[in-house]
Amino acid sequence: QKEVEQNSGPLSVPEGAIASLNCTYSDRVSQSFFWYRQYSGKSPELIMSIYSNGDKEDGRFTAQLNKASQYVSLLIRDSQPSDSATYLCAVKRKSGSRLTFGEGTQLTVNP
């Protein structure tokens, strides 16, 4: 079993729709959770971090964390073509600094 699993994708949504990206993790001692966006050939860019159960909203982005279910998700409202990218879920343990990544989900927003 992989430590971090993401819905395999690719995911395609129409412009203006809600894109839902999901991630599950196996290590219960994970404490910090991150969503990175990566455009082709570019740096992974942090878009959301979440540390506590519940929802965290930032503009069109909402991260949701459920530690009991070991599940973290990212919702993108009013999706735009510029949101088309690969979204990477990453988790970090309380001890140590390494990030453990999922394989990523490729999102395409169609105009």
Added chain:
Amino acid sequence: EAGVTQFPSHSVIEKGQTVTLRCDPISGHDNLYWYRRVMGKEIKFLLHFVKESKQDESGMPNNRFLAERTGGTYSTLKVQPAELEDSGVYFCASSPRPGGSDTQYFGPGTRLTVL
């Protein structure tokens, strides 16, 4: 403020040759990380420096890989001798001092191809 930079952006070498990758972290960031993504797989941790000290090198695949961070500024990752399975994208990331923000800022990566 400049972000994390990496050099070169691409490198193509023959099996058995040596390659050195360089990473310049964000100025003032004590933490520096190396990660690697091989084709079709997830990004995987290689090692972590705090200033010039190796804090965690448990992700280094074997002794053909040598990372240094002399003076606690930029870092190099040397692969000697390179093998076919070393091909992939090597990312560097940095974050502020220990105990501060744990956000890791990534560079654009070096794409290494071993023929």
